[in-house]
Amino acid sequence: MSVASATTGQALPVAGGRATAAEVRRLSRGHRLRLAAVGVVGIVSTAVDLIPPVAIGYLVDRVRAGTADLGTVLTVTAVMALSGVLGAAGTAVAIVHATRVYHAVLAALRERLVSRAMLLPQHLVERAGTGDLISRSSDDVTAVADAAPAVIPALTVSAFTIVVSLGGLAALEWPYAAAFAVVLPVYALAMRWYLRTGPRVYRAERAAMSARAQQILESQRGYATVLGFGLAERRHRTVLTDSWGVAVQSLRARTVLSMLNARLNLGECLSLAAVLVVGFVLVDHGSSTVGGATTAMLLVLRLLGPVNQLLFVVDTLQSALASLSRVIGVVTIPTVDAADATTTPTDPMDEVDPTHEVDPMDPADTATAVRLREVAFRYADGPPVLDGIDLDIPDGQHLAIVGPSGAGKTTLAAVIAGVRRPDDGTVTRPRRTAVITQEVHVFAGALRENLTLAAPDATDRDIRAALETTGAADLLDLSADALDTVVGTGGHPLTDAQAQQLALARLFLADPELAILDEATAEAGSAHAERLDRASEAVLAGRTGIVIAHRLSQAATCDRIVVMDAGRVIETGTHDELLTAGGTYARLWAVWQAGQHISANR
Structure with a gap:
C-alpha cells in the first residue's frame, strides 16, 4: 500500500x-x-x-x-x-x-x-x-x-x-x-x-x-x-x-x-x-x-x-x-453517463452510477419525478445507513423527510441528488437537480457573481426578482454598490440568515426541476425561522421539492412526509394522517410542540 x-x-x-x-x-x-x-x-x-x-x-x-x-x-x-x-x-x-x-x-x-x-x-x-x-x-x-x-x-x-x-x-x-x-x-x-x-x-x-x-x-x-x-x-x-x-x-x-x-x-x-x-x-x-x-x-x-x-x-x-x-x-477520470447506467458497481473506483435521469418522453417517467428501488448505502465498511429504500415522489410534490438524528435523512438526500452513489438499488431523478445544505458557502466576489453561479445568463432584473421572492431584497442595501457589493472573504460580512437567503435566491435563479433542501435553514437560528420558511416555500413553488426538515413546522406544510429511522422508511403520509396514526411522527410532533411552547414562555 x-x-x-x-x-x-x-x-x-x-x-x-x-x-x-x-x-x-x-x-x-x-x-x-x-x-x-x-x-x-x-x-x-x-x-x-x-x-x-x-x-x-x-x-x-x-x-x-x-x-x-x-x-x-x-x-x-x-x-x-x-x-x-x-x-x-x-x-x-x-x-x-x-x-x-x-x-x-x-x-x-x-x-x-x-x-x-x-x-x-x-x-x-x-x-x-x-x-x-x-x-x-x-x-x-x-x-x-x-x-x-x-x-x-x-x-x-x-x-x-x-x-x-x-x-x-x-x-x-x-x-x-x-x-x-x-x-x-x-x-x-x-x-x-x-x-x-x-x-x-x-x-x-x-x-x-x-x-x-x-x-x-x-x-x-x-x-x-x-x-x-x-x-x-x-x-x-x-x-x-x-x-x-x-x-x-x-x-x-x-x-x-x-x-x-x-x-x-x-x-x-x-x-x-x-x-x-x-x-x-x-x-x-x-x-x-x-x-x-x-x-x-x-x-x-x-x-x-x-x-x-x-x-x-x-x-x-x-x-x-x-x-x-x-x-x-x-x-481523464471517465464522466458518468447516468442515463445509461442501471447496475450496481463492485469496484469502488468504477464510475458506473446506478442512477438515471427522468426521460420526459417515457410515459413511466412523466408522473414521477423521483423513484428509488431497493436503495442501500453504507460509509466504507460501516453499518448500513440506508437499507432497502423504496420511494416514489410524483412530479410537483413537496416531500418532507424527518426522523431522529442518525436516521439517514441527509444520506438519502445526497443519494437522490447524485452526490453519493448507492451501493445497491437504483435512483431516478430529474436532469436538473439542485441541492442546498446547511453548510452554505458565500464565495469571495460580487453579490451578483454569487447569485448567478448556476444561472450565468440571469439579468439584473432576474436577480432582483429572485431576491424579492426569497425575502432577501435587503441584501441590495448592504452598500451603495447594490449587486456589485463584494461579499465573502475580504468583503462585506453576511449573517447566517443572509447567507441562507442568498443560497435560496441562487437556487431560485437556477430553476431546477428538483430542489432538495437539506436543513438549508437550520443555521440561522429561531429569530429568522419564519422568514426563511417562507423563502423556502417560495423557492419550492411550482417544482418538485424534498425538504430534510430541521423544524417540524416545515414538514407540516409539505404534501407528504416520510419518517425514517435506522436507515429505513417507517412511516409515510400527510401531516394529519401521521398525527392520527399516533406513531413515531406523532411523538416527534408532540416533543416539537412542547419545545416551542417552552421557548415561547421564556
Missing part, C-alpha cells in the same frame, strides 16, 4: 504512459504548426553552431602549413562571431516559441483539472482524501510548471545539437563518430538504470506529499476539535511524521540523481579518451589532420554538454512526468 493509500484508503487514479501521451497530444492540437517551426529553427540554429569547431580546425591546419596570416585569423574570428550571434538568436527564438506552447498547453490542462475536479463524485474524493486532490492541483501542477526552465532548453536545443553534431562528426571522419558510438552503451545503461529506479522514487515522493497535505488539511479543518480535545500535540506529531516521510523520499530522489551524475561523468571521460585515441591513430597514419582531430574533439566536447544536459534533465523530466501523470489521472 502506498503512503497515500495508507492514510486515505484509496488514492485517485494515476494515468499510465499511453493515457498521458494521448492527453498531451490532444492538448497540443492547435499548436502543432508552431511546434514544427520550433523544430526547423532549432535544427538551423544548431547547424550554424557547428561552424566554430570547423573554423578552428581549419585555422589549426593553416597554422601548421604556415599559410595562416592576419586575414585568416580575422576571417575565422568574424565567421565564428557571426555564427555565434545567429545560433544564439535561433536558439532564443526556438526556446521562446517552445515555452509559449508549453505554458499554453499547461494552462489548458489546469482548466481541465479544475473543471473535472469540480465534477468528481464525492465518494471518490473522500476515499482518496481531499489532500490528494489538493496536492495534485497545487504541488503537481507547480512541479510541471517549474520544470519548464530546465526541460524546454534540453528538448528544444540539446536534442537538435546532438543530432546535428553527430551528423557533422560522421561527415568529418566516420571513425570519430564510431569511437563516440562505442561509448554510447555507457549512457544507455545509465539511463536504463535510472528509468527503472527514478520513476518509482518520484512517485513515492509525490504520494508522501499527498499524505502530508491530507494531514495538514485535516488539522486545519478540525481546528476546533483539535483544541477542544487537546489533540494539538498529537496532530503536530502526525504532521511532523508525514513531513519527515516527505524528507526521506526527497533524499532518496537526490541520491538517485547523484548516482546518475556519476555514471554520466564516467561516460564523458570514456568518450573523450576514445576520440583522442582514434584521432592519434588517424593522424599517425595520415588519414586525418591535426585540424581534423581538433574539430572532432571540439564536436565531441560540444556533444558532451547537450548529452549530459539531456540525460541530466531526465531527472527533472521524470519528476514532472510523475506529477503530470497524477494530474492527467484526475482529468
Whole structure:
C-alpha cells in the first residue's frame, strides 16, 4: 500500500504512459504548426553552431602549413562571431516559441483539472482524501510548471545539437563518430538504470506529499476539535511524521540523481579518451589532420554538454512526468453517463452510477419525478445507513423527510441528488437537480457573481426578482454598490440568515426541476425561522421539492412526509394522517410542540 493509500484508503487514479501521451497530444492540437517551426529553427540554429569547431580546425591546419596570416585569423574570428550571434538568436527564438506552447498547453490542462475536479463524485474524493486532490492541483501542477526552465532548453536545443553534431562528426571522419558510438552503451545503461529506479522514487515522493497535505488539511479543518480535545500535540506529531516521510523520499530522489551524475561523468571521460585515441591513430597514419582531430574533439566536447544536459534533465523530466501523470489521472477520470447506467458497481473506483435521469418522453417517467428501488448505502465498511429504500415522489410534490438524528435523512438526500452513489438499488431523478445544505458557502466576489453561479445568463432584473421572492431584497442595501457589493472573504460580512437567503435566491435563479433542501435553514437560528420558511416555500413553488426538515413546522406544510429511522422508511403520509396514526411522527410532533411552547414562555 502506498503512503497515500495508507492514510486515505484509496488514492485517485494515476494515468499510465499511453493515457498521458494521448492527453498531451490532444492538448497540443492547435499548436502543432508552431511546434514544427520550433523544430526547423532549432535544427538551423544548431547547424550554424557547428561552424566554430570547423573554423578552428581549419585555422589549426593553416597554422601548421604556415599559410595562416592576419586575414585568416580575422576571417575565422568574424565567421565564428557571426555564427555565434545567429545560433544564439535561433536558439532564443526556438526556446521562446517552445515555452509559449508549453505554458499554453499547461494552462489548458489546469482548466481541465479544475473543471473535472469540480465534477468528481464525492465518494471518490473522500476515499482518496481531499489532500490528494489538493496536492495534485497545487504541488503537481507547480512541479510541471517549474520544470519548464530546465526541460524546454534540453528538448528544444540539446536534442537538435546532438543530432546535428553527430551528423557533422560522421561527415568529418566516420571513425570519430564510431569511437563516440562505442561509448554510447555507457549512457544507455545509465539511463536504463535510472528509468527503472527514478520513476518509482518520484512517485513515492509525490504520494508522501499527498499524505502530508491530507494531514495538514485535516488539522486545519478540525481546528476546533483539535483544541477542544487537546489533540494539538498529537496532530503536530502526525504532521511532523508525514513531513519527515516527505524528507526521506526527497533524499532518496537526490541520491538517485547523484548516482546518475556519476555514471554520466564516467561516460564523458570514456568518450573523450576514445576520440583522442582514434584521432592519434588517424593522424599517425595520415588519414586525418591535426585540424581534423581538433574539430572532432571540439564536436565531441560540444556533444558532451547537450548529452549530459539531456540525460541530466531526465531527472527533472521524470519528476514532472510523475506529477503530470497524477494530474492527467484526475482529468481523464471517465464522466458518468447516468442515463445509461442501471447496475450496481463492485469496484469502488468504477464510475458506473446506478442512477438515471427522468426521460420526459417515457410515459413511466412523466408522473414521477423521483423513484428509488431497493436503495442501500453504507460509509466504507460501516453499518448500513440506508437499507432497502423504496420511494416514489410524483412530479410537483413537496416531500418532507424527518426522523431522529442518525436516521439517514441527509444520506438519502445526497443519494437522490447524485452526490453519493448507492451501493445497491437504483435512483431516478430529474436532469436538473439542485441541492442546498446547511453548510452554505458565500464565495469571495460580487453579490451578483454569487447569485448567478448556476444561472450565468440571469439579468439584473432576474436577480432582483429572485431576491424579492426569497425575502432577501435587503441584501441590495448592504452598500451603495447594490449587486456589485463584494461579499465573502475580504468583503462585506453576511449573517447566517443572509447567507441562507442568498443560497435560496441562487437556487431560485437556477430553476431546477428538483430542489432538495437539506436543513438549508437550520443555521440561522429561531429569530429568522419564519422568514426563511417562507423563502423556502417560495423557492419550492411550482417544482418538485424534498425538504430534510430541521423544524417540524416545515414538514407540516409539505404534501407528504416520510419518517425514517435506522436507515429505513417507517412511516409515510400527510401531516394529519401521521398525527392520527399516533406513531413515531406523532411523538416527534408532540416533543416539537412542547419545545416551542417552552421557548415561547421564556
